[in-house]
Amino acid sequence: xxxxxxxxxxxxxxxxxxxxxxxxxxxxxxxxxxxxxxxxxxxxxxxxxxxxxxxxxxxxxxxxxxxxxxxxxxxxxxxxxxxxxxxxxxxxxxxxxxxxxxxxxxxxxxxxxxxxxxxxxxxxxxxxxxxxxxxxxxxxxxxxxxxxxxxxxxxxxxxxxxxxxxxxxxxxxxxxxxxxxxxxxxxxxxxxxxxxxxxxxxxxxxxxxxxxxxxxxxxxxxxxxxxxxxxxxxxxxxxxxxxxxxxxxxxxxxxxxxxxxxxxxxxxxxxxxxx
Amino acid sequence: xxxxxxxxxxxxxxxxxxxxxxxxxxxxxxxxxxxxxxxxxxxxxxxxxxxxxxxxxxxxxxxxxxxxxxxxxxxxxxxxxxxxxxxxxxxxxxxxxxxxxxxxxxxxxxxxxxxxxxxxxxxxxxxxxxxxxxxxxxxxxxxxxxxxxxxxxxxxxxxxxxxxxxxxxxxxxxxxxxxxxxxxxxxxxxxxxxxxxxxxxxxxxxxxxxxxxxxxxxxxxxxxxxxxxxxxxxxxxxxxxxxxxxxxxxxxxxxxxxxxxxxxxxxx
Amino acid sequence: xxxxxxxxxxxxxxxxxxxxxxxxxxxxxxxxxxxxxxxxxxxxxxxxxxxxxxxxxxxxxxxxxxxxxxxxxxxxxxxxxxxxxxxxxxxxxxxxxxxxxxxxxxxxxxxxxxxxxxxxxxxxxxxxxxxxxxxxxxxxxxxxxxxxxxxxxxxxxxxxxxxxxxxxxxxxxxxxxxxxxxxxxxxxxxxxxxxxxxxxxxxxxxxxxxxxxxxxxxxxxxxxxxxxxxxxxxxxxxxxxxxxxxxxxxxxxxxxxxxxxxxxxxxxxxxxxxxxxxxxxxxxxxxxxxxxxxxxxxxxxxxxxxxxxx
Numbered sequence: 001x002x003x004x005x006x007x008x009x010x011x012x013x014x015x016x017x018x019x020x021x022x023x024x025x026x027x028x029x030x031x032x033x034x035x036x037x038x039x040x041x042x043x044x045x046x047x048x049x050x051x052x053x054x055x056x057x058x059x060x061x062x063x064x065x066x067x068x069x070x071x072x073x074x075x076x077x078x079x080x081x082x083x084x085x086x087x088x089x090x091x092x093x094x095x096x097x098x099x100x101x102x103x104x105x106x107x108x109x110x111x112x113x114x115x116x117x118x119x120x121x122x123x124x125x126x127x128x129x130x131x132x133x134x135x136x137x138x139x140x141x142x143x144x145x146x147x148x149x150x151x152x153x154x155x156x157x158x159x160x161x162x163x164x165x166x167x168x169x170x171x172x173x174x175x176x177x178x179x180x181x182x183x184x185x186x187x188x189x190x191x192x193x194x195x196x197x198x199x200x201x202x203x204x205x206x207x208x209x210x211x212x213x214x215x216x217x218x219x220x221x222x223x224x225x226x227x228x229x230x231x232x233x234x235x236x237x238x239x240x241x242x243x244x245x246x247x248x249x250x251x252x253x254x255x256x257x258x259x260x261x262x263x264x265x266x267x268x269x270x271x272x273x274x275x
Numbered sequence: 276x277x278x279x280x281x282x283x284x285x286x287x288x289x290x291x292x293x294x295x296x297x298x299x300x301x302x303x304x305x306x307x308x309x310x311x312x313x314x315x316x317x318x319x320x321x322x323x324x325x326x327x328x329x330x331x332x333x334x335x336x337x338x339x340x341x342x343x344x345x346x347x348x349x350x351x352x353x354x355x356x357x358x359x360x361x362x363x364x365x366x367x368x369x370x371x372x373x374x375x376x377x378x379x380x381x382x383x384x385x386x387x388x389x390x391x392x393x394x395x396x397x398x399x400x401x402x403x404x405x406x407x408x409x410x411x412x413x414x415x416x417x418x419x420x421x422x423x424x425x426x427x428x429x430x431x432x433x434x435x436x437x438x439x440x441x442x443x444x445x446x447x448x449x450x451x452x453x454x455x456x457x458x459x460x461x462x463x464x465x466x467x468x469x470x471x472x473x474x475x476x477x478x479x480x481x482x483x484x485x486x487x488x489x490x491x492x493x494x495x496x497x498x499x500x501x502x503x504x505x506x507x508x509x510x511x512x513x514x515x516x517x518x519x520x521x522x523x524x525x526x527x528x529x530x531x532x533x534x535x536x537x538x539x540x541x542x543x
Numbered sequence: 544x545x546x547x548x549x550x551x552x553x554x555x556x557x558x559x560x561x562x563x564x565x566x567x568x569x570x571x572x573x574x575x576x577x578x579x580x581x582x583x584x585x586x587x588x589x590x591x592x593x594x595x596x597x598x599x600x601x602x603x604x605x606x607x608x609x610x611x612x613x614x615x616x617x618x619x620x621x622x623x624x625x626x627x628x629x630x631x632x633x634x635x636x637x638x639x640x641x642x643x644x645x646x647x648x649x650x651x652x653x654x655x656x657x658x659x660x661x662x663x664x665x666x667x668x669x670x671x672x673x674x675x676x677x678x679x680x681x682x683x684x685x686x687x688x689x690x691x692x693x694x695x696x697x698x699x700x701x702x703x704x705x706x707x708x709x710x711x712x713x714x715x716x717x718x719x720x721x722x723x724x725x726x727x728x729x730x731x732x733x734x735x736x737x738x739x740x741x742x743x744x745x746x747x748x749x750x751x752x753x754x755x756x757x758x759x760x761x762x763x764x765x766x767x768x769x770x771x772x773x774x775x776x777x778x779x780x781x782x783x784x785x786x787x788x789x790x791x792x793x794x795x796x797x798x799x800x801x802x803x804x805x806x807x808x809x810x811x812x813x814x815x816x817x818x819x820x821x822x823x824x825x826x827x828x829x830x831x832x833x834x835x836x837x838x839x840x841x842x843x844x845x846x847x848x849x850x851x852x853x
Contacts, residue, residue, distance in 0.1 A: 004395040011398030014405045018371055018413040019397050040668060043661040047722040047803070057718035064717050089600035096594060132832035136708065136796040136806075137825060140813045145619040150601040224708040228799060228810075234709070241712050249713065253705070260704040323758055346762075353760030363755035367773040376769045380760025388768050429755075436759055 068250035080236055080252055084259050087232035090150045090225070091218035094157025099211055101162040106169025106207075113173060124170075127163040135160035139225045153230030157218050165214060172206040173199065205274045212267045212274075219263055223256060276300055277322070277440065277472060282331035284317050284496075291317040293496035294331070301439070304466040304473045306487030308480065308515055314496040315476040319442040322474070323355040324348060335439075353380035356433030360445040362425040366418025370409065370428050373417045374400040377435025396435075403431040407461060423454025430461055441465065443475040447482065455479075459486045480512065625819040646823050652808060656827055659804035660835075662725050662797070663790035669726075670733025671783045677734070678741030679767065685745055695738065702735035707793050711802045722803025729790050729797070737786055744778040745771065777846045784839045784846075791835055795828050 011019045044050075073080060107113050109123040138159045142152035181198030189197070226234020233256055240248045277299040284292040292314040299305055309315050320326040322333055324340065333340050335351075343351050356377070364373045375392045378399070382392065392400075404410045407427040412420065417428055426446060433441055443462060447455035459475075463486050466473040477483045483490050484504040492500030492507070492515035499514045500507065559567075628640030638644055646652070677695055679685045686692035707728045714724035753770030761769065798806020805828060812821040 004398075007402060008394050008398040011401035011405075015401050015410045015413055018401050018410075019394055040665070043665050046658065046661055047665060047726060049665065049723060049726060053718075053723060057714075057723060061714070061717035064713070086600050089597035092593065092597035093601040096597075128836070129829060129833055132792065132829040132836070133825070134792045134796040134828075136799055137809060137828070140799065140809060141619075141623075141821070144813055144816070144818070154601045220704070220706045224706050227708055227712060237709060238712060241716055244716065253709075257701065257704050264704075325754065325758060349760040349762060351760075352758055355758070357755070357758035359751065359755060361751060363751045365752055365769055365773040367776075368769070372769075376756055376761065376765075377759050379756065379765045379769070380762075384762060384764055387765055390768075432755075432759065 064244075064246050067244075067246040070247065071250035071254055072247040073251045074245070074248055076236075076248065080233070080255055083226075083231070083233045083236045084255060086150060087222045087226065087234070088219060088259075088263070090153045090157065090222040090230065090232055091215060093150075093154040094222065095161060095211060095215045095218050097154060097158035098161030098165055098214065101158065102165035102169055105162065105166035106173065109166055109170035110173035111170075112176075112178065124167070127166050130159075130163040131167070133160065135221045136224060136228060139228050139230060143229050148229040148231070150231045153222060153225040153232070156225060156230070157221060160221070161214055161218065165210065168210045169203075169207055172203045172210070176202040209271045209274050212271050216264055216267050219260060276334075276336060278332075278334040278337075279318075279322075280332040280334065282318070282321060282328045282333060284314075284321060284326060285329045290496050292321070292328075295493075295496075295498050296331075297491065297498065297501070299472060299474070301472055302466060302470040303489060304463060304487050305475070305489045305491060306483035307474060307476045307491045307493060308478075308483055308500075309476075309493035310516055313493040313515075315493055316444050318493070319357070319444050319474060319476060322440070322442055323352050323357055325352075325357075349380050353377075353436045354439045356436045356438035356441045358426070358429050358433055358441065358443040358446045360448045362422070362429045362449075364417040364425055364428055364432075366416065368417060369414050370404065370417050370420070371397065371400055371413040373428055374404060374413075374431045374435055377432040380436070400431065400435055403434045404428070406434075407431055421454075422450050423457060426450060426454070426458050427461065430458065430465075434465070438471060440472045441474070443473065445476050445478065448478055455482065462486070480507075619818070622816075622818040623822045625822070645819060647820075648808075652805065652824055652827055655798075655805040655808055656831060658722060659794045659798070659806070659828075660791060660831070662722050662729065662794040662804050663787060666726050666729030666733055666794070667783060667787040667790050669730045670737055670786065671779070673730070673734040674737035674741050675779070677738040678745055681738050681742035682745035684748070684750060685767075685771075696742075699735040699738045702731055703739070705732075707732045707797060708800055711797050712800050715801050720801040720803075725794060725797040725802030725804060728802065729793055732793070733786055733790060737782060740782045740786075741775075741779055744775045744782070748774045781843045781846045784843050788832070788836055788839050792832055795832075 008019060105123060105127070109120065109127065111120055114120055135156055139153060139156035142156045142159075146152040146155070176199060178198075180202070181194040184194040184198045185191070222230070222232060223234045223237075226232040226236070227238045229235070233252065237249060237252050237256075240246075240252060277297075279295055279297045282292060282295045283290070295314075295318060307315050307318070317326055321328045322340075324343070328341065335354075340351050365376075372390065375396060378392065378396045379387045382396070386392075401410055401413060404413055407430060409424065409427050409431065412424065417425060420428065426449075429446075441462065446462070447458050450458060459482055462473050462475060465471050475487070477487075484507070488503065490500065490502065490504055490507055491498055492511065494515055494517070500511050625645040626640060627642070627645065631638050631640040633643075634641035635643055643649070677699070680687070680691050681695040681699065683692055686695075710731055711724050711728035714727050718724045718727070748771055752774060753766045756766045756770040794804050795806050795809075798804040798808070799810045801807065801810075805824060808824050809821060809828075812818070812824060
């Protein structure tokens with residue numbers, strides 16, 4: 001220990017702050033951690049996230065999980081597959097509508113097309129705000145407007161998608177190489193021709209790929225919308241959960257996961273060929 | 276005394292090190308010369324077991340280090356300080372913490388994970404930095420330092436391990452000549468003043484001649500030269516660096532040092 | 544395309560006469576065009592059928608959208624908007640036509656909004672805590688064995704295919720109404736997606752820094768602590784913030800199935816056809832998400848900027 005204190009003595013002469021850092025350096029980090037932990041605990045307390053509540057819930061979840069096996073469709077296989085197809089149809093329709101709305105907005109929102117900064121800013125910010133609305137929230141509105149059924153879901157999906165797609169389309173246009181368009185303008189083409197021949201070949205594959213991504217995520221979203229009344233697989237699922245038929249729930253979940261995986265795989269194959 | 280007995284390392288079909296036997300007395304400073312791919316790196320990495328020999332044996336003070344496992348292996352690695360061409364510091368951590376990393380093997384794991392190091396270790400780190408003229412940079416981020424300064428931090432980290440042996444793998448290949456000299460003389464004094472065995476891989480013949488009382492030349496995984504700098508004549512140099520370079524062979528290593536001292540993407 | 548008679552690569556093309564070359568080219572071109580056109584036709588057919596079927600199935604073609612629809616939407620939109628009187632805007636909430644009359648339950652909504660944010664924060668923190676160790680197992684360069692890497696990756700993909708809402712539905716059945724099923728559902732989703740993102744950050748790390756700690760005698764944990772974490776931490780923090788943004792939206796929506804937060808009020812407003820209330824709550828949600836996005840974007844820019852600077 002004498003060797004140690006000798007070391008410390010010599011080092012303190014050289015760099016006192018490094019051997020014994022000021023208290024703020026030494027404890028500052030700890031104060032932050034403890035503060036964060038207290039804040040986190042306070043939040044958990046607010047949310048009633050207590051161990052006994054959790055324990056009770058997980059016990060019940062265990063019982064429900066046990067009830068899931070073996071998965072059993074109770075003769076509803078056809079109906080479930082049909083509702084999966086409906087959900088897929090909803091996703092496709094919603095995506096197409098979203099693309100139709102997003103195309104002009106994407107072009108207007110691109111800095112390189114519309115030079116007016118006011119329009120650009122207004123379009124972008126409006127889209128930013130709209131992007132904050134979750135698809136389920138749109139769905140609630142649309143269901144009260146159109147009544148229960150897939151059409152409300154389709155419009156909700158389109159409304160939730162077009163702000164995202166417009167932004168992505170605008171970015172695709174902005175990131176494209178402007179030289180081909182300039183070449184066409186230079187050789188006497190007008191702006192429409194420059195867009196058709198210079199811009200389109202570059203951005204179409206990118207946009208198609210983004211649209212496919214949107215379709216993938218819409219298949220998931222369409223399933224959610226069923227829960228609030230847009231029909232499809234979500235509706236089937238919600239119904240089974242309500243009557244605590246968890247073996248059928250399990251069957252639906254497995255069928256759903258399989259079809260999502262299949263769609264994602266197909267879409268990734270097409271996307272790989274696009275780019 | 277470090278002994279290598281017929282050490283061989285193969286990667287699939289390729290033979291990286293081919294039947295090398297050496298014995299290196301404690302406290303000596305040995306320069307290892309050879310072209311890239313001659314097996315110098317692999318040789319050093321087999322000593323601290325970052326690479327496993329395919330056959331042969333590595334002995335320290337008469338005991339094989341090849342069967343060491345778990346904590347005894349980590350203790351052995353701590354006794355072999357290693358230095359790298361790209362320093363391999365954590366650029367985002369401050370210099371002092373980078374040096375303190377050298378002490379992790381003798382500290383309780385949990386304490387190190389929360390970056391707690393007692394005053395004694397911090398003092399040791401400061402003194403090692405001070406010996407290299409770096410104490411006033413102790414609280415800076417390592418990433419903000421120049422290459423030469425980073426390599427000195429790496430030396431201090433190595434010394435924090437309280438090593439018996441230092442394995443330096445191309446420590447000066449990324450440095451300019453002035454910094455290269457600083458680092459080499461630091462290694463040299465480590466060997467002379469503290470009696471630590473230093474094995475240093477080098478490209479530059481001149482540097483090896485200046486700093487290393489014993490030079491080992493490797494070519495294609497084999498030791499082709501082992502002797503003092505004055506035994507290293509033109510014919511031997513040709514043997515180490517290959518025949519094709521003939522008369523220019525003595526010059527070539529110097530050129531390669533200059534070339535590799537050009538910063539390679541490292542933002543200092 | 545058959546290369547054997549291609550005039551441009553044929554070695555003795557000097558013997559070809561010009562007409563021959565042109566003829567050959569034209570024939571080749573029309574053959575290609577015909578094949579391309581057939582293929583295109585087929586693709587168009589498939590896509591049309593798909594779209595037609597989809598539109599049919601989702602009721603886009605049905606007469607449902609007939610004359611009443613526009614009026615209905617108009618009527619609905621007008622009911623979304625509150626009845627405000629410019630001279631009574633700042634009166635108290637008992638006065639019809641004031642802002643406070645519109646936002647009549649502001650205190651409760653703010654409380655629920657705070658609950659939504661807390662659900663999102665707690666779920667993100669828990670998800671990040673779980674994802675960190677899993678990401679070591681799911682990174683190819685750190686995983687102890689290939690099968691570990693493969694298993695963790697597949698499980699995280701599987702969980703990611705299940706939307707939060709569906710998880711929440713099942714969890715509500717087990718935990719009852721309230722924020723807890725929401726927290727658990729979001730935690731699960733966050734863990735799965737952050738595991739993947741963190742693992743990718745780990746895979747991009749410079750392994751030499753870990754090796755340096757290893758050569759100093761550091762054990763596995765110490766290698767991660769001093770070699771890996773300083774490199775990847777800014778990235779992990781940035782990903783977690785991004786996920787927090789997503790989770791706030793998710794937590795708002797989860798209330799609709801009874802999993803706590805502001806969504807409960809949304810679904811209540813719809814059930815009681817208080818559309819102006821719905822609109823008021825919606826404005827608060829969108830405002831919250833907008834502000835959070837801007838804040839977190841600024842922080843993330845600083846984090847990634849730090850990384851580039853160092």
